[in-house]
Amino acid sequence: MDRDKKKVTLKDIAARTGLSVNTVSRVLNKKPYYTKEVEERVNAACKELGYIVDMNASGLRSGSTRTIAILYDDLVNPFYSYTTDIISKRFEEHGYNLIMFSNNDRSPYVDYEMMRIVMARKPDGILSFLEPAADMVDFIKETGIPFVIFGRDGSPYGMTGVCADERGGGRAAGEHLLSCGYRSPVYVGSWHDVKVCLDRQEGFAEALRKEGVELTPDRIFYIREHDFAEMIDRIAALGADAVFCFNDMIAFVVIEALAERGVVAGRDIGVVGYDNVQQMLKMPRFITTIDVGGHDFAEYGAAAMLDLLSGEPAGMAPFTEKHAPPAVVQGDTTRPRNA
Amino acid sequence: MDRDKKKVTLKDIAARTGLSVNTVSRVLNKKPYYTKEVEERVNAACKELGYIVDMNASGLRSGSTRTIAILYDDLVNPFYSYTTDIISKRFEEHGYNLIMFSNNDRSPYVDYEMMRIVMARKPDGILSFLEPAADMVDFIKETGIPFVIFGRDGSPYGMTGVCADERGGGRAAGEHLLSCGYRSPVYVGSWHDVKVCLDRQEGFAEALRKEGVELTPDRIFYIREHDFAEMIDRIAALGADAVFCFNDMIAFVVIEALAERGVVAGRDIGVVGYDNVQQMLKMPRFITTIDVGGHDFAEYGAAAMLDLLSGEPAGMAPFTEKHAPPAVVQGDTTRPRNA
């Protein structure tokens, strides 16, 4: 293993073995037609010289870079980092590496500026935690690159999306709050135009309506579109007795802000989040949340992408058909109230 | 913007403008020597045809791929995802993209198998949350690729490492536990051979010793090397009244396991973590932990890498010289005891 400071290329292996670069390449890529003896000579020389393939050169010629782009807005949310961790491991097993692209929290959308940077890397596939902007849908399809939207419904775009039963999750949250005796809840979403956000909202409203509680527009907030302090003030002013949040990260900041006003979650107000990130972090249970089965969900997303990459249609059964529906995980932030 | 399904290359722009690919390339890379008129023609054609550079081809020829490799073992730990998020944003501003490499939690080390896969991508720089394995130090140096170890001391390897005052953090934890009246603490580290883990341990032991409390070997555990259940049993059997954990993620599982045995953190036993991940997640404060200033720390790491990439020596002042020392953040998991 006497490696040189200068980089070792196929040419060096060819010279060392007396073979052509062509043959060396064929052996390393396990293409048919070479003798056992040649194979051993090549492998010995590679080991001896410390040969490492250049995937950039390989990708340029072959058209496949063996990379997957991951598009996200907030890696700190454990829902994303947990999913990314699992997905990256699965991809690495298949010889793919992940390239990360953050939209710097600008919006919940993949826009042209972002796609430019992504396309410059010529990924074999794109896994996005963001929905495509309306004017990007055709662009993305025309690239011909497998595109999987994770945690978002793909059907509005005619794309492969991996999501769970979002309405069902919202309903579960609503039913839980009602069963605890909360009668005056509000919803805190992320963005008004993100479909999963609306799905959870509608499922939530549906469950409330069934019991005669109306989720009127003044009880619906989008944290990314409101001034935060003002939003908290209005929730307090409404005399809300419960908050259903689009996800746990939103719930955390809401709980914190309410606490600063002396309103304690679980005691003075009920709070339900979504995603069960405390389990992903192996934290002691704290928040009442909706669990969609994060581990299986991530695996399912990885499988969807690998299917597309192997040229198969994304004809997977929806996640909800093969897995348990979203379920309430009871924490300290909701409790039965004296009616 | 009538883009074609087939990819648009410099050749197409050259044909469209009547210039050579050479000139087009020079304009796009803002190399000196071209007229304003040529520049405008090139830009118009690029926009019209939807040209996007191929960074693989560019990197192959120029020798710089504009990518940074990130090496990690556990992206779910918010200390890593938070840092990665900040670093990736900073790098993207400078035209670099991140490629992720997980060692699948095998060990706290970068080994040859991992470096092979990394090197195949020809990154311009490597930012590692893992220390290099002993036999990898020379190999890594010989690559000539800027290598920054984040959250780890680089000096044992003669490499650039970004870490805070780890001994000081351990001391702070020890002093805090003593000041609360805990007299019989244990330490739960990660791996016995990771320097920061030992540094925190030694700082901790030092603070205890000063007050006549000895951290004997039977009171030191490494979670990655012990059977977990057995470790918890032994902590209970020792009659420990406090636990200092290497980081918050370890503290979380320890708190959970103790709770299952009816030992409640904050009530029956004091627990101190490290990193203040609850703040990174904007969660309500829960655990007592040591804060090193995560945001500045990440920025500092990004700056160290960017310095190296621009050819400057990594002659930065140690993080601790320019920032506040590690400090205790009081949570619910420790409280003053009746002496």
Place this chain on the structure above:
DNA sequence: CTGAAAGCGCTTACAG
């Protein structure tokens, strides 16, 4: 200021 040629390190046809 612009262009023709060479070459980065591979893989892909195509010959033999």
Place this chain on the structure above:
DNA sequence: CTGAAAGCGCTTACAG
């Protein structure tokens, strides 16, 4: 079964 040639899409010297 192996090799010589071409080419992926760029950028880098080098001419003019």
